[in-house]
Amino acid sequence: xxxxxxxxxxxxxxxxxxVSPVAGRxxxxxxxxxxxxTVHRPPTFAARTTLRDAMGLRDAMGLxxxxxxxxxxxxxxxxxxxxxxxxxxVLRVEITPDGVEQAGRTFVESSAPVPWRDxxxxxxxxxxxxxxxxxxxxxxxxxxxxxxxxxxASDRAVAEATxxxxxxxxxPTSPYDWRRMGAAAQQRLAALWPVVQDLAATLIAQGxxxxxxxxxx
Numbered sequence: 743x744x745x746x747x748x749x750x751x752x753x754x755x756x757x758x759x760x761v762s763p764v765a766g767r768x769x770x771x772x773x774x775x776x777x778x779x780t781v782h783r784p785p786t787f788a789a790r791t792t793l794r795d796a797m798g799l800r801d802a803m804g805l806x807x808x809x810x811x812x813x814x815x816x817x818x819x820x821x822x823x824x825x826x827x828x829x830x831x832v833l834r835v836e837i838t839p840d841g842v843e844q845a846g847r848t849f850v851e852s853s854a855p856v857p858w859r860d861x862x863x864x865x866x867x868x869x870x871x872x873x874x875x876x877x878x879x880x881x882x883x884x885x886x887x888x889x890x891x892x893x894x895a896s897d898r899a900v901a902e903a904t905x906x907x908x909x910x911x912x913x914p915t916s917p918y919d920w921r922r923m924g925a926a927a928q929q930r931l932a933a934l935w936p937v938v939q940d941l942a943a944t945l946i947a948q949g950x951x952x953x954x955x956x957x958x959x
Contacts, residue, residue, distance in 0.1 A: 767781075768780070768781065768910060769781070769782070769783050769784055770784075778892060778895065779910045780888055780891045780892070781887075781891065781921060781924075782884055782885075782887040782888035782890075782891055783884055783888065784888055785802070785884075785885045785888060787802065799889050799892060799893055802885065802889050803885075803886050803889050804886070805881070805886075809881065811837065811946055812875065812942065812946055813872055813875070813876075813890075814837045814838070814845070814846045814945075815837055815846070815941075815942040815943075815945035815946045816871045816872050816874075816875040816938065816942045817846055817868040817869070817871060817872050817893075817894075818835050818836070818837060818846035818847070818848050818868065818942075818945060819835070819871060819938045819939075819941040819942040819945060820867040820868045820869075820870060820871025820872070820927070820931060820938055821835075821848040821864055821865075821867050821868045821871075821897075822835045822848050822941060822951075823867070823871075823931070823934045823937050823938045823941060824863055824864050824867040824927060824930050824931065824934065825848065825850055825864045825867075827930065827933075827934055828856070828860040828863065828864065828930075829856075829860075830850050830851070830854075830856055830860065830864065831850060831851035831854070831953075832848065832849070832850050832851075832953050833849045833850060833851060833952070833953060833955075834847075834848075834849040834950065834951070834952045834953065835847070835848045835849070835941070835945060835950065835951045836945070836949060836950040836951075837945050837949055837950075838949075846945075858904050858905055859917070859926070861900070861901070861904040862901045862904060862905065862909075862923045862926070863923065863926045863927045863930055864927075865897045865898070865900040865901040865904070865923070866897065866901065866920065866923040866924045866926070866927035867927040867930065867931060868894060868897055869890055869891060869894035869897060869924065869927075870924050870927040870928050870931055871927075871931055871938055872890050872894075873887060873890055874928070874931060874935070875942075876890070898920055901920065901923060905918055909923065
């Protein structure tokens with residue numbers, strides 16, 4: 743993909759109908775910056791982990807430079823694809839030029855109101871896109887899955903800001919539980935996966951995708 747597709751013509755609109763929660767109970771990961779609930783079992787080094795230590799977490803993933811760049815690209819492509827399919831205007835998607843840090847960004851127009859379920863699915867889509875990419879490429883491990891969750895902590899915070907509730911609940915079937923939000927994102931990503939792959943490939947190659955103002959709604 744060399745130019746962004748016209749969302750109204752090329753991006754399917756996806757609305758979950760029946761969603762099963764992501765399997766797994768919460769594990770309390772005691773990091774150096776506090777307890778972080780995760781679905782993936784924390785590795786033994788979790789207690790020494792600082793959530794702001796992007797390079798340390800990258801090292802824990804054990805990926806090559808190219809794989810790490812793809813990881814960042816799929817994260818942002820997941821956010822962007824689900825946002826566009828939900829009718830949210832995406833302005834720009836980018837990753838750092840060298841892919842050194844988890845520093846991708848998806849910029850959206852924030853003036854129009856968006857249903858909270860759409861916001862939650864967009865927030866969870868980055869994490870879920872990376873987990874799917876890891877599994878499809880044979881790179882998935884429990885430790886890498888845990889790191890992906892830790893690196894997506896800011897997305898979880900966005901979902902909590904949207905609902906004004908904690909997304910860590912005792913009920914995985916609750917629509918406000920992060921695990922169920924992840925399942926909803928998985929469902930949307932399943933319908934959009936070729937688009938996510940295409941956008942990720944462009945981000946890997948170019949580092950940025952900018953959408954025309956009239957073509958990304």
